[in-house]
Amino acid sequence: MMCADLDQSPRSLLVCERSSFLDQKNRVNTQVEQMHFNYKVSVLLPECSSAPHHLDAVFNSFNSFYLIRNLPVYELLEKHFLETTVYQGSVYGVSYRTRIDEDNCVALMPNGHLSLSLDKDSFELLGVEGKPSRFNHRTNCRFLVSVDLTDSSMAPGGRGYQRLITGLRSRLQLKADFLLSHHAGGGDSLQALLSRYDWSEHRPEIRRHILTDLSCPLLTSDLQSCDPHSFLEWLGAADAHISCENSSSSFLSALVCPEPKTTVSRALSVSICGLLLPQDVHRLIQQIRCYLEQPRLESWASLTVHGFVDSPVSWGNEEHGVLRGGDNFYSLLMFHDHTYHLHLATGAHDTCPP
Template identity: 50%
Template structure:
């Protein structure tokens, strides 16, 4: 058989080990730069129900909006641009647009507008962009990145006018959007409400689901050992196990079983009960950060477990993964990160991306 058949596209997994109390730890930057999050799931061993303090933090998660057929230039009107898009906590991502087929648009909290568009749209737009890194021999997709905080983008400036003209007259790009914003003391979201009220929109709350795991084998982890050995399981096997418990996949199979030979990685111990909690929606990094802070305090009281885990999945069709690193789909579009928090405040951070993605930070 041809060796070509045995090749697979590349994937990356970054594993980091550090301590939350270490001033040089960069975990908060990695969280804040992963802008568009679709789902988070927590696994807390030896825990029967969601602790009230954690449930309380999830209750405070920001609502998000789904607005229909919103023209992109509406975000660039002077009032919205100043009060909403440039306020530092605004997230918008086109909804139901596929990064490998459609035009995908995102507004980042850093004040950047990213448009990943096909060749035809790009040529009609007449804006400066770059060919996508993940195209075949012929470029079929371009990425336009506009820094809206730049001086040349102040309303009235020439470049600003050109952007408005191209999005309003040349190619009136519009799409359904998912929008979320962290409300601050100075801004109660009034300007955003005014914009939304002109279109059909709905408000949503992130959905919380909890599930109790019973009598499940659970891998043993030692915070000092990231590589995995006879005392502790390695990152890939641990992530595989997390996937198995999240999807209720049996970990007790015989090596001779016809259907599946999957078993929990060694060494393991039996967990009498565990909590699996998932939150789905358009989740913003600020909220995930506050949840992570709360999870760190979980070990303030003595517990039967020495670790807990939280996994955050990014949108497969987002034009960026971390920061402004271009993101594509190819086979799965996976981009996610996982924290394992230990009782001594050590943590492991796993960041993974698929083939059409840069290296996580």
């Protein structure tokens, strides 16, 4: 018998914004910066079978990242690492293959904040200040420790610093596989840390797929006739190469393309997976805007950015939680006249996107 709470989809939060890149108050750059930990970027280009050179160059130029195995978390507080990496900004790190609802999870953000999502026993062993997770249900079983490593109280040798590093070295001894990345040209600052552990460097994985005779919504910059939830559902199906024809002989999917709809003869679907930096997403958005300025049959393109499901944070420094969904993504629908539609989505157990 099916469990009662599985007969409906997890609730989600969706914030929609319509504006123009030409508006100085547009929030696209801010939203891109606030999603620190991106694991997948998906691009859909209608009436296109191969990306132009300038756009393809951006796909191939996303920064590489490092996987450090069994890294003691106290190493992120080591003086040389703080001085050469954390204090310089633009370093991104997140524990790998740890589950936010069960395991201890760690995130190091480019603003120098260290976030630890801990179970109750680990939190008590660590012995530093924290607060109950906002995703506790009946009892306080998870706790969040957030530390600003750039604060004067956390300077090496200071009282707060000594308490935290002693807890991580002597009492909790927290270790995890860790994904770490740095802005372009900053990789040398990581070498001292990498030299002490088992690590490997990875390039983001790029996949290209040509979709033919794709049913898609009739998209215009006003987009008054297309429900945002239906549009995102269709966009996800296109990215996963799932048909929305909903033929009577198919039992795979009941998805349908929103009305009014049209058919594009071909579309290029590109996905990039890894630990992806916001700076690279910025460059990709700018090149897609350039692409849309050229005369062509279709006047729109979409870009969707997914955050790590098990990251301790989602938007900015806000805590991220998973029960059934774990969504944290944004989708940008761009038009040739520089207008855009921005959709920000999280699961039911996150705060509303800013």
